Amino acid sequence: MATLDRVLGPPAPGLDVGRRRLTTVGAPVGAVVLALLLGAGLMLIAGGNPFSAYRALINGAFGNSLAIGEVLAQATPLVIIGLGLALAFRGGVWNIGAEGQLFVGALTGGAVAIELPVKSGALLIAAALIAGIVGGAVWGLIVGVLRARWSVNEVITSLLLNYVAILLFQWAARRPLRDPAATNGIDGKSVPQASLLPNLSGLDVHIGVLFALVLVPIVAYFMTRTPFGFKVRMLGLNREAARTAGVSTGRMAIRLMVISGGLAGLAGIVQVLGVSDRLDPNLSNPTFGTGYVAIVVALIGRRNAFGVLLAGLLIATLQAGGQAMSVTESLPYSIVLAIEGVFVVFLLIADQLARRR
Numbered sequence: 001m002a003t004l005d006r007v008l009g010p011p012a013p014g015l016d017v018g019r020r021r022l023t024t025v026g027a028p029v030g031a032v033v034l035a036l037l038l039g040a041g042l043m044l045i046a047g048g049n050p051f052s053a054y055r056a057l058i059n060g061a062f063g064n065s066l067a068i069g070e071v072l073a074q075a076t077p078l079v080i081i082g083l084g085l086a087l088a089f090r091g092g093v094w095n096i097g098a099e100g101q102l103f104v105g106a107l108t109g110g111a112v113a114i115e116l117p118v119k120s121g122a123l124l125i126a127a128a129l130i131a132g133i134v135g136g137a138v139w140g141l142i143v144g145v146l147r148a149r150w151s152v153n154e155v156i157t158s159l160l161l162n163y164v165a166i167l168l169f170q171w172a173a174r175r176p177l178r179d180p181a182a183t184n185g186i187d188g189k190s191v192p193q194a195s196l197l198p199n200l201s202g203l204d205v206h207i208g209v210l211f212a213l214v215l216v217p218i219v220a221y222f223m224t225r226t227p228f229g230f231k232v233r234m235l236g237l238n239r240e241a242a243r244t245a246g247v248s249t250g251r252m253a254i255r256l257m258v259i260s261g262g263l264a265g266l267a268g269i270v271q272v273l274g275v276s277d278r279l280d281p282n283l284s285n286p287t288f289g290t291g292y293v294a295i296v297v298a299l300i301g302r303r304n305a306f307g308v309l310l311a312g313l314l315i316a317t318l319q320a321g322g323q324a325m326s327v328t329e330s331l332p333y334s335i336v337l338a339i340e341g342v343f344v345v346f347l348l349i350a351d352q353l354a355r356r357r
Contacts, residue, residue: 074320075209101265101268107279177189187281
């Protein structure tokens, strides 16, 4: 290829841009096609029919308003958390603690909804949402301060704090906030009826989905149109250069951890007020954990706000449609998880190929 370039000369600028655009679009499309083919092979091995199975997956995700509502409900926490993680990752701050920040936000927001003596539904919802954001932000602040003050690796601290947060939530659900009517002894109290998020008209999904949709352009604006976003990109590209340019790397790390933790906390309280209606220890994804899946969403979305939205919808479609496919086609749910993993791996490979062009 290098010899050919020397003979014919370098490609025209317009042609080079066209190749890059083709690669940027073609790589993820090719990844999806390959994932579909490999998924079909897994279905054949399991004794299923790929055509009817994929049809069942699509019907399970988009066949009716109930199915669409389920996809949106599953996508909402992934997108909200993914936006915060995408921002942190852009700045080279690797927050792996979204799962714990989600549980802390659910606990603090849920406790406020349960204990606050307020009858106004709007005021109670607002107070619970704010408490959830603050709870997640404080949990992220711990990691940010440890990195800024003592250069403690945020990957390790945020990961280990996940276990602390989950155990703290479980203790609260079993002890001070335990539902006295619960037979299994692990369900926390139900939140008041006035604090529940109302559903969107015509769809079986809570209005929390609007929070995610509104946050996407807001985060995109801060990423690309503000001095803060410029400092974040500079920090992610070259920390030493950013420090030389006057960017306080420690302070930026704290801010990014607080923002990403706050958004994870918001996702946690939205799950409580919109889905579980109580302090439920199983409010996160029971297989992988919503906070961990959101890491994949942020990476597949290429740390871009609108990319996070598309990635969140894709993962939610695979999860919701895959559950229906497993039931209607009598396929083991492990096949669904394998197909989801195949999609993720191929999309990440496509992302790396597109970046090298």
